[in-house]
Amino acid sequence: MAFQLVRDLSVRWRLLGFIFFMLLFIALAGTGGLIGMRDTKASLSEVYNNHVKPMEELRQLNEIIKFDVVTTVERVLYEQITMNVANDKVSSAYEKIDQIIDQLLAENKNNIGGGADWLAPGRTKITEARVVVQEVINALGKKDVDLIDTLFAKRLELFQDEFGAVVNTLIIGRISAVKGEYDKAEKRYRTSQVAFTITIVLGVCVGLIIGFLLMKSINDPLVKIRKGLNILKEGDLTYKLPDSSQNEFGELIEGFNQMAAYLENLISQIQHAGIQVTSSITEIAASTRQQEATLTEHAATTSEIAASTNEIAATSANLMVTMRKVNSLTANAAAAAEDGHSGLADIDKTMVMMEAATGAIVGKLSVLSEKAGDIAGVVKTINKLADQTNLLSLNAAIEAEKAGEYGTGFSVVATEIRRLADQTAVSTYDIEQMVQGVQSAVAASVMGIDKFARDVHDSVESIRDGSERIEGVIEQVQVLKPQVKSISEGIEAQALGARQISDATSQLNSAAQQSAESIGQSSLTIERLQQAAKGLQNAISLFKVA
Amino acid sequence: MLLLLFETKDGRYALDSKYIVEIIPLLNTKRIPAAPAFVKGMLNYHGMPVPVFDFCALEGEGASRPFYSTRIILLNYPIDGGVKMVGIIAERATDVIKCSESDIRSSGILLEKGWGAVRGEYDQEEIVQLFDVKQVIPEDVVRELF
Known part of the structure; x- marks a missing residue:
């Protein structure tokens, strides 16, 4: 029951519990160690303060008395140094002695609470040191060699020996006291050693047991999962792990089962998709081949286009040159047309005048023709009269002949009349001929003048027409000039554009060739893809799905 | 004797004035149906109908040209x-000459219609032929007309 409870406990809590136990164990052991260390430190401190330090002070005191005081006095006595120097030395020694004695007394006093009054046997002798040294100082102050000598012989030497003995006694006493402390400390150490050993052994044993259990509780499900994974790895997606506990491993196993189910589903979908991918890749390969062919054609076409564009560019360049010529020609044409226009205006004026003059001449000529007609009428009348007269004279002559001799005179008159009529007829004939000549000349002139007038009129009209046309031409030429210029510019731009197109086309051509190459590579890639799809199908067919 | 001179296209002729009644200007004539070509037509002379002959047509030279001097000579046939009374249309009938009978010489050439003598004196270069009315205008035609 309890085991089942532990099994259902989550791994996290189990690990936390284990770590908490180990931390607690370490803390306990550490606390024990710290307490032991503190005791040791206190014991050492006591040894130093109560025993070692006074021992050192006693030794110093002994040394000062022996070397600073006694030796100095000896040297004075042997006159190695002066009184004054000796006095100074001894005075400083006194100060030190006084200070050390005060310390000793104070330490002893502090220490009495915890142990025996170990200074008691030597106290009088130690305090006496002050008195003796003071006496020496006084003697030195008096600078009395005899007094000093007496003091040295009777008092100082004796005191030095006694003081040394006392100090030795006291130091030995302190050493024995330190030995007692050491024994106590040794005993304490043994006790704590045993306690630590027991604690460590206990802790390690408990830790090992709990750790093993913990490891086992984690490892068992892991082994199961690994086994399941191996089965899965071999492609059997139908395998399901048995459900065990409620902790993380339970969730993990559940997740594993779900994952296996998902994988199974996924793999079956991938198998279907693989078949589709294979067929699609086959289609793609076919279309890529078509595309390749198309691209090859495209490349060929682009080459042709490039060639054509180059021709266009060359033609444009020629055209540009031609257009420049046209431009200058247009300017010349405009100037010439301007000149022509002014000349035509002059001609127009002259022609109008000529037309008017021609009209006047025609009028005059018609008057002349009329007059000639009048003359002709008169001449005709005269002619008729002459004819009548001739007729009359003829008849008269015939009648006079018939009258015989009576008609002779009358016959002469008739002859004269007839001659007159004949002359008249001849003159009228001449006149008639002249008038007819005049009339025909006038008619011819009128006709000629009429024709001339018509020609002049036509010329005026055509010159006006021409003038208008030339005006139109000038306008157009002037309009043409900027247009020609803009055409020229346009053609230049065209030439440039053609060159750019040519460049672009050659780039396009190279791009098309690259495309063709890349399509070739694509088809290689697609073949590889096809192989890969086959591999995928093979690989997926290894999986066992429901 | 007095001779009236007139012309055709190709020749000059003269007519004795003893036959002539009057010379009148060229007038419109009424054409006679079924008459020969040389009969120009009929003329009303003071209420009397007069047949008119074309001299040029009689001479076989076509119709006379209508000049001012072309006139109708009325004569007694x-x-x-x-x-x-008949009329002859003659061109240039504008002059008369006086001459004696002895001036007129025979041509020596006998033609079918019996032309009269030629007078060379009148002009140095041209020959004037005097014609006889009776020989020129056929009698049977005149008879038929009246």
């Missing part, structure tokens, strides 16, 4: 003991 002796027939059957009497006379009939």
